[in-house]
Amino acid sequence: MSMSDGGARPGRERLVVVGGDAAGMSAASQARRLKDPDALEIVAFERGHFTSFSACGIPYWVGGDVAERDQLIARTPEEHRERGIDLRLRTEVTELDVAGKRVRARDVDSGAESWTSYDRLVLATGARPVRPELPGIDAQGVHGVQTLDDGQALLDTLSRARGRRAVVVGAGYIGVEMAEALINRGYEVTVLNRGSEPMSTLDPDMGRLVHAAMEGLGITMVNDATVTKVLTGDDGWVRAVATEDAEYPADVVVLGIGVRPDTALARAAGLPLGAHGGLLTDRAMRVRGHDDIWAGGDCVEVLDLVSGQQRHIALGTHANKHGQVIGTNVGGGYATFPGVVGTAVSKVCDLEIARTGLREKDARRVGLRYEAVIIESTSRAGYYPGASPMTVKMLAERRTGRLLGVQIVGREGAAKRVDVAAVALTAGMTVEQMTALDLGYAPPFSPVWDPVLVAARKAATKVRGF
Amino acid sequence: MSMSDGGARPGRERLVVVGGDAAGMSAASQARRLKDPDALEIVAFERGHFTSFSACGIPYWVGGDVAERDQLIARTPEEHRERGIDLRLRTEVTELDVAGKRVRARDVDSGAESWTSYDRLVLATGARPVRPELPGIDAQGVHGVQTLDDGQALLDTLSRARGRRAVVVGAGYIGVEMAEALINRGYEVTVLNRGSEPMSTLDPDMGRLVHAAMEGLGITMVNDATVTKVLTGDDGWVRAVATEDAEYPADVVVLGIGVRPDTALARAAGLPLGAHGGLLTDRAMRVRGHDDIWAGGDCVEVLDLVSGQQRHIALGTHANKHGQVIGTNVGGGYATFPGVVGTAVSKVCDLEIARTGLREKDARRVGLRYEAVIIESTSRAGYYPGASPMTVKMLAERRTGRLLGVQIVGREGAAKRVDVAAVALTAGMTVEQMTALDLGYAPPFSPVWDPVLVAARKAATKVRGF
Numbered sequence: 001m002s003m004s005d006g007g008a009r010p011g012r013e014r015l016v017v018v019g020g021d022a023a024g025m026s027a028a029s030q031a032r033r034l035k036d037p038d039a040l041e042i043v044a045f046e047r048g049h050f051t052s053f054s055a056c057g058i059p060y061w062v063g064g065d066v067a068e069r070d071q072l073i074a075r076t077p078e079e080h081r082e083r084g085i086d087l088r089l090r091t092e093v094t095e096l097d098v099a100g101k102r103v104r105a106r107d108v109d110s111g112a113e114s115w116t117s118y119d120r121l122v123l124a125t126g127a128r129p130v131r132p133e134l135p136g137i138d139a140q141g142v143h144g145v146q147t148l149d150d151g152q153a154l155l156d157t158l159s160r161a162r163g164r165r166a167v168v169v170g171a172g173y174i175g176v177e178m179a180e181a182l183i184n185r186g187y188e189v190t191v192l193n194r195g196s197e198p199m200s201t202l203d204p205d206m207g208r209l210v211h212a213a214m215e216g217l218g219i220t221m222v223n224d225a226t227v228t229k230v231l232t233g234d235d236g237w238v239r240a241v242a243t244e245d246a247e248y249p250a251d252v253v254v255l256g257i258g259v260r261p262d263t264a265l266a267r268a269a270g271l272p273l274g275a276h277g278g279l280l281t282d283r284a285m286r287v288r289g290h291d292d293i294w295a296g297g298d299c300v301e302v303l304d305l306v307s308g309q310q311r312h313i314a315l316g317t318h319a320n321k322h323g324q325v326i327g328t329n330v331g332g333g334y335a336t337f338p339g340v341v342g343t344a345v346s347k348v349c350d351l352e353i354a355r356t357g358l359r360e361k362d363a364r365r366v367g368l369r370y371e372a373v374i375i376e377s378t379s380r381a382g383y384y385p386g387a388s389p390m391t392v393k394m395l396a397e398r399r400t401g402r403l404l405g406v407q408i409v410g411r412e413g414a415a416k417r418v419d420v421a422a423v424a425l426t427a428g429m430t431v432e433q434m435t436a437l438d439l440g441y442a443p444p445f446s447p448v449w450d451p452v453l454v455a456a457r458k459a460a461t462k463v464r465g466f
Numbered sequence: 467m468s469m470s471d472g473g474a475r476p477g478r479e480r481l482v483v484v485g486g487d488a489a490g491m492s493a494a495s496q497a498r499r500l501k502d503p504d505a506l507e508i509v510a511f512e513r514g515h516f517t518s519f520s521a522c523g524i525p526y527w528v529g530g531d532v533a534e535r536d537q538l539i540a541r542t543p544e545e546h547r548e549r550g551i552d553l554r555l556r557t558e559v560t561e562l563d564v565a566g567k568r569v570r571a572r573d574v575d576s577g578a579e580s581w582t583s584y585d586r587l588v589l590a591t592g593a594r595p596v597r598p599e600l601p602g603i604d605a606q607g608v609h610g611v612q613t614l615d616d617g618q619a620l621l622d623t624l625s626r627a628r629g630r631r632a633v634v635v636g637a638g639y640i641g642v643e644m645a646e647a648l649i650n651r652g653y654e655v656t657v658l659n660r661g662s663e664p665m666s667t668l669d670p671d672m673g674r675l676v677h678a679a680m681e682g683l684g685i686t687m688v689n690d691a692t693v694t695k696v697l698t699g700d701d702g703w704v705r706a707v708a709t710e711d712a713e714y715p716a717d718v719v720v721l722g723i724g725v726r727p728d729t730a731l732a733r734a735a736g737l738p739l740g741a742h743g744g745l746l747t748d749r750a751m752r753v754r755g756h757d758d759i760w761a762g763g764d765c766v767e768v769l770d771l772v773s774g775q776q777r778h779i780a781l782g783t784h785a786n787k788h789g790q791v792i793g794t795n796v797g798g799g800y801a802t803f804p805g806v807v808g809t810a811v812s813k814v815c816d817l818e819i820a821r822t823g824l825r826e827k828d829a830r831r832v833g834l835r836y837e838a839v840i841i842e843s844t845s846r847a848g849y850y851p852g853a854s855p856m857t858v859k860m861l862a863e864r865r866t867g868r869l870l871g872v873q874i875v876g877r878e879g880a881a882k883r884v885d886v887a888a889v890a891l892t893a894g895m896t897v898e899q900m901t902a903l904d905l906g907y908a909p910p911f912s913p914v915w916d917p918v919l920v921a922a923r924k925a926a927t928k929v930r931g932f
Contacts, residue, residue, distance in 0.1 A: 022914070034932075057849060057909045071849035074914075173908075316914050317907035324901075324923075333932060338902050345906035354906055383523060383537035413882070416912070419905045420885045426903060427893030435790075436804050437892060439885045440811035440820055441783035442639075443523045446882070448488070448540075448782050457790075466500075466799060 012039055015330055016103055016118035018093045018265070020046025021053065022316050023297025024124030025075065026323020027330065028085050034331025037084040043116060044085055045105050047092035050148050051077050056316050058151040059174070062158075063181030069148055096121075096269040101292065120292050120330050123266060123279060124323070127259035127298035127314045136230030141238035142253040145178060154254065163251035164188055167241045169227055171198035174256030176210070176348045179219050182254070183349065189218075190248050192225040192241065201344060202407050203359045205374065206393050209409040213351040222248070259314045261299045274301040276312035283336040285326045294330065296322025296337075303339035306357045306404060306425055307366045313340060341425040342405075345415040354418035357405025357425050358395060369398040371462040377451035379413035381443035390414045394421075394431065394455040401430035401463040406452070413445075420452045431459040479506055481796055482569055482584035484559045484731070486512025487519065488782050489763025490590030491541065492789020493796065494551050500797025503550040509582060510551055511571050513558035516614050517543050522782050524617040525640070528624075529647030535614055562587075562735040567758065586758050586796050589732060589745060590789070593725035593764035593780045602696030607704035608719040611644060620720065629717035630654055633707045635693055637664035640722030642676070642814045645685050648720070649815065655684075656714050658691040658707065667810060668873050669825045671840065672859050675875040679817040688714075725780045727765045740767040742778035749802040751792045760796065762788025762803075769805035772823045772870060772891055773832045779806060807891040808871075811881040820884035823871025823891050824861060835864040837928040843917035845879035847909035856880045860887075860897065860921040867896035867929040872918070879911075886918045897925040 015031055017024045028042050044051075052075040060066045080087045088105070094113070095104040102117040129144045131137060141161065143154040166182040168175050171193035182189045191198065191214070197207030198214065198221060214221050222243070230253065231240040240247045261278035263271075272280045272288045278301035280288045285300070287293040297319035301310040321337055328335035343356040363370045372395050380387040390410030397404055406421035408414050424434055434456035441448055449457070481497055483490045494508050510517075518541040526532045546553045554571070560579070561570040568583040595610045597603060607627065609620040632648040634641050637659035648655045657664065657680070663673030664680065664687060680687050688709070696719065697706040706713045727744035729737075738746045738754045744767035746754045751766070753759040763785035767776040787803055794801035809822040829836045838861050846853040856876030863870055872887035874880050890900055900922035907914055915923070 054847065054849070054909065054914070056907070056914075057847060060850060060909055065851050066849050315907065317905070317916075320914050321902060336902075338899075341904045343904045343906050345908045345911050347908070347910050352911075356904070356906075381520065381523060383520070383532050384526060385531050415908075416879070416882065416906055417885075419883075419903075419916075420889055422904050422906070423886055423889035423893070423895075426899075427889070427895065429889075429893065433804075433892075436787060436802075437885075438807045438809045438822070438888050439783070440809050440822075440882055440888070441522070441781065442811045442813070442881075443520065443526055444813055445811050446783075448520070448522075448786050450783075450885075 012041055013119035014041040014043065014117065015120045015122065016116055017042065017044040017122040017124060018103065019124035019126055019297070020044050020051040020087060020089070021124065021126055021297065022319035023323040023326070024122060025052045025080060026320050027122045027124065027294070027296065027326040028080070029083065030324050030327020031331040032083055032085060034328065034333055040331070042085045044080070044087045045091045045093050046087065046089050047108060048147060048149065049089060051075060051080055051087065053148055054316060055146060058145050058148070059177035059181045061151055062145065062154055062178070063184040065184070069152065072148065093265060096265050098269050098271070098290070121294070122326055122330070123287070123293065123295040123299060124297045125262045125265060125299045128262045129255065129259050130257040131255060132227070132257065134227060134229050136232045136238070139230050139232040139238040140236050141251065142230055142255065144255050145174060146259070157252050158185055161251040165249050166190070166252045166254065167192060167248050167250040168254045168256055169241065170256035170258065171195070171221070172200060172256060172258060173344065173346045176214070177346060178254045178256050179214065180348045183217060183219060190220040190222060192227055192243060192248065193221065193223050194226060196223055199353060201355055202353070203393065206391070206407045206409055209391055210348070210351065210353055214348055217349050259298065261312055263299050266295070266299070274310045276301055276310065278312045280310070283338065284329050285322055285337055286329070294326040296326050305339040305341050307362060309366060311340070311342070313342065315344065341422050343418060343422040345418060347415065350411050352408070352410055352412070352415035354408040354415040355406070356418050356422045357403065359405060360395065363395060363404055368404060370395045370404055371398060371459060373455060373458040373462055375451065375455045375458055377454050378447055379410060380445060381447050384443040386412070388412055390451050392451050392455040394459045396431040396459040396463050398463065401432050401460060403429055403431055403434060406455070417450070417452055431456045431463060435460050478504060479585040480583065481506055481508045481586045481588065482582055483508065483510040483588045483590060484569065485590035485592055485763070486510050486517040486553060486555070487590065487592060487763070488785035489789040489792070490588060491518045491546060492786050493588045493590065493760070493762065493792040494546070495549065496790050496793025497797040498549055498551060500794065500799055506797070508551045510546070510553045511557045511559050511569070512553065512555050513574055514613060514615065515555060517541060517546055517553065519614055520782060521612060524611050524614070525643035525647045527617055528611065528620055528644070529650040531650070535618065538614065559731060562731050564735050564737070564756065564759070587760070588792055588796070589753070589759065589761040589765060590763045591728045591731060591765045594728045595721065595725050596723040597721060598693070598723065600693060600695050602698045602704070605696050605698040605704040606702050607717065608696055608721065610721050611640060612725070623718050624651055627717040631715050632656070632718045632720065633658060633714050633716040634720045634722055635707065636722035636724065637661070637687070638666060638722060638724060639810065639812045642680070643812060644720045644722050645680065646814045649683060649685060656686040656688060658693055658709060658714065659687060659689050660692060662689055665819060667821055668819070669859065672857070672873045672875055675857055676814070676817065676819055680814055683815050725764065727778055729765050732761070732765070740776045742767055742776065744778045746776070749804065750795050751788050751803055752795070760792040762792050771805040771807050773828060775832060777806070777808070779808065781810065807888050809884060809888040811884060813881065816877050818874070818876055818878070818881035820874040820881040821872070822884050822888045823869065825871060826861065829861060829870055834870060836861045836870055837864060837925060839921060839924040839928055841917065841921045841924055843920050844913055845876060846911060847913050850909040852878070854878055856917050858917050858921040860925045862897040862925040862929050864929065867898050867926060869895055869897055869900060872921070883916070883918055897922045897929060901926050
């Protein structure tokens, strides 16, 4: 142990947390709840200015639904410190010495470096947005939206952009949410989508509904678009985005292409990574083969309970659960994170989009044969004011009838219905069992057969063959 | 077989359905889907004017949210007849001869009676509203709201009532929904409630929230009120409702005290009835001990999957499921209705109310020890516009941690969250398992921990004891 880390007080252990967002600070907070400072010292390193912020909320801040940046901060650095967590902001961990049980951290502003030893370590280094190596990608006016600093930079650009033309690259969750944000700011929005339909987390037949709805909102959706470069004016500002086929004038460009696990530190230290580049953990969120190191949040891979395979899913709700599990275990309790079923919900203006479980291509990839059905229903009893149409797609395994996945596109009341399928997937229910589910019914909330049950009935009929 | 029934054609069976609403006509329709008229003759008797109507929609028609009575009719008599169902309206079945496999029906208008033989019989005789034997209960202006005729009669009274004072007797689902309807019609509404808090389907601590919200809507809620008589003017119209303690002036009175299975016919025929007066069936919805008789809808008792006991629950969504199961079995297929978990949702203006599973007193009655928790959360991320408060109560069994029940009171987005608990109850999940559920998260739809998960975490902590 070097002098620079101060050394842990005798009789107490030191927990070091790398990354001060959802997973890291949830872990720190939960560990603190279970162990007081005399028993556990907690040091948390965060390279940015903020802790515990809602990255998922950035599109709504940019779009103006959320007025102030600070509303997105669940817990400030001061609040963490008051709870006895030694939080070091603007401090990046640059090296992990597994054998020596220590990390090297660098003060981002001064450049000063020092080693800190740990008894237990939590890696919560998050994810990095994909930023393609394209000519012009670093032009002024081209923005990612991963951090609060990114959001502020984008808002600054919007406040001084010379025109009202926005190009969003990517048509996944971030892309469609940013399209909404920019529409709300009065921009003409073009979305450049590499795939055949937006929302590739849905099957194309459901993505097509999103496409149509986005066009209906005045968003120009360009599918099968391969971006080749960003065109820049003499002033260094973006002026257009070029694809293989065309040029799209742009006063501002938002990149929403997805994220990758940020595991450079772990990789250099020789920790086990999966096929998606994320850290591999056991059920207790302990890094495989390393009893003293836990990992959670956007930097890990998780078990998909439906396919049985590892996936990488960057989502705040998982990160919080991971942190809770890690903090419980580090604090001397016991908790596990069993895995995910792949639930995600989103919206573009009043269009709601939801999915859980496997798409058709996921099922094929893991060798599952399935029946797929699509039904139309409504959010409330058809006669009740505000009843809006909803399309539900459901996949069930052939022969067994086991539910494999659900996708929903609709208006108000559509998205959160996917939760019923998420629980049914977790429980391993068949679609036949689902037809009997005792879901809440009253005319303002549902038709007498809830849309999810209508889909289950159709899927069960198809599985049975009569 | 008497001459009057015409006799079934050789080689085809006759199905007789008693009761032309949700369960009966669902059964008839599904049987018809599976067997064509050459194989199965279907005769359905309905004593009223209508078929397949939404009784649950009546409060919204009375309140003006639904403009026309006919919007509440899912399928008209003509539509049923076009599908090859011999539907006889205004025809009441007055006797069931089980040994002779025939029913006696009376034309309500002419009084003419005749016997009709059956090969298979479906009893879907529904429920009757409780109408206490009180002096004055038959006064003009005192209304039930069970049938479309009831609804029309109430609307007629509203259109000519001399004043704007309404008294609703009963504070369950029908009572609170009728209170909303009458508020919407501009009435001063007083609700007389026998219990200590409204919505006795909730625990009193949750009912208290409904009480407060209803008072906030300008509804006068009188708890612990025992109605003793209805006071009538010289013109035969209601003028007040008296309780043991006070008199409440009324220009119109709505009775919403609950319903009982309408099983007089079955009782006279010696069919098996349960403790709640409902018909007892097996899982296929066949009346116990009677291979050729099925029963479903509001006239049967159902198995409560959480308590393991029989219950009577009058709800259109169950009736439709029963009908579907019966029709499948009668049509030569195979289906079962496993039971209910007791889910119900309702609203009073913008207040949403939901429950599933056991209340504290239900758990005690069946000898289950439990932990109960109550949490406050919001419908969306706290920073997202429209986030509204929500209270969730959760019961879990001691030691096992098995979920026993959930109650929710809140605003927009509160009620249907109970579906997650309904599926978890059906699957026999523990609250610890629930803490890991992969529910849909995005700021417009949920806090990063969904309110149901917040409750599950607190319940799991209490069960574990740390």
